[in-house]
Amino acid sequence: MFSLFEESGFKRVKSAVVPRFRFRQQSTQNSAEAFGVKSVMMTASKP
Amino acid sequence: MTNAADAQASLEAVLKDEIIRMYEEVAEDPTAEFHFYHGRQAAELFGYDPDWLDRAPEGAVSSFAGVGNPHERAELEPGETVLDLGSGAGLDSIIASWGVGPTGNVIGVDLNPTMCLKAQANAAATGTTMECHEGRMEDIPLPDDSVDVVISNGVINLSFRKRRVVEEMFRVLQPGGRISITDIVSGKQLTQSIVNDPKLWAS
Numbered sequence A: 001m002f003s004l005f006e007e008s009g010f011k012r013v014k015s016a017v018v019p020r021f022r023f024r025q026q027s028t029q030n031s032a033e034a035f036g037v038k039s040v041m042m043t044a045s046k047p
Numbered sequence B: 001m002t003n004a005a006d007a008q009a010s011l012e013a014v015l016k017d018e019i020i021r022m023y024e025e026v027a028e029d030p031t032a033e034f035h036f037y038h039g040r041q042a043a044e045l046f047g048y049d050p051d052w053l054d055r056a057p058e059g060a061v062s063s064f065a066g067v068g069n070p071h072e073r074a075e076l077e078p079g080e081t082v083l084d085l086g087s088g089a090g091l092d093s094i095i096a097s098w099g100v101g102p103t104g105n106v107i108g109v110d111l112n113p114t115m116c117l118k119a120q121a122n123a124a125a126t127g128t129t130m131e132c133h134e135g136r137m138e139d140i141p142l143p144d145d146s147v148d149v150v151i152s153n154g155v156i157n158l159s160f161r162k163r164r165v166v167e168e169m170f171r172v173l174q175p176g177g178r179i180s181i182t183d184i185v186s187g188k189q190l191t192q193s194i195v196n197d198p199k200l201w202a203s
Helices: A001-005 A025-035 B003-028 B041-046 B050-055 B056-062 B092-102 B113-125 B160-171 B198-202
Strands: A011-017 A038-045 B081-085 B105-110 B131-134 B147-153 B173-185
Touching: A001 A038, A001 B160, B041 B050, B041 B056, B050 B092, B056 B092, B056 B113, B056 B147, B081 B092, B081 B160, B092 B105, B092 B113, B092 B147, B105 B113, B113 B131, B147 B160, B160 B173
Parallel strands: B081 B105, B081 B147, B105 B131, B147 B173
Antiparallel strands: A011 A038, A038 B173
């Protein structure tokens, strides 16, 4: 997703993982981790 | 259209229905258990100010289904115009309206017209106003260069056309405008069985 913002013209694109995000059900959380699923915060600006 | 384009259009139509169904379910039965955290528990987990959650209508708080806290770095200023993309029951819009104050403007866009009505009613209950437009994030129903800030919380991942969504956010932002969003990303390519399953995709 980071690259989508840069390629669309956004500048100063920054991202950080949302540390406390997790799924309620452990089985879903395990599957999410297997696919590298995480929540991120992104900021960017339009020149 | 090609067969592939037909298939994607068909899947998108099914997905739209599934997204509407799932998030209406959260709004109508917030005590039900979903595989994601929602409501006040989720908002507190992501660091929402408890004062915000006390001030906002219960219906907005209990229906919250975000994946982070886009307000943390939004740095809203009085008088700014904010677009809340995928505004749901309106909690993030209401918090944004407090940030931009009475001289500012908050515009919600949501796939579901029922959720737009809920969001506007919830905002009115706090003494603030927001306008909400039914629409798709791939075709944001706003003019070019019309907003200062786009916030969004856990909805872009629901789109099959994420590049288009990002281009639309860029289009509606004024030069110098900014985004502050939280969303789900995947570090690996999802399997076709997940991509083709609207229930999994919508969640």
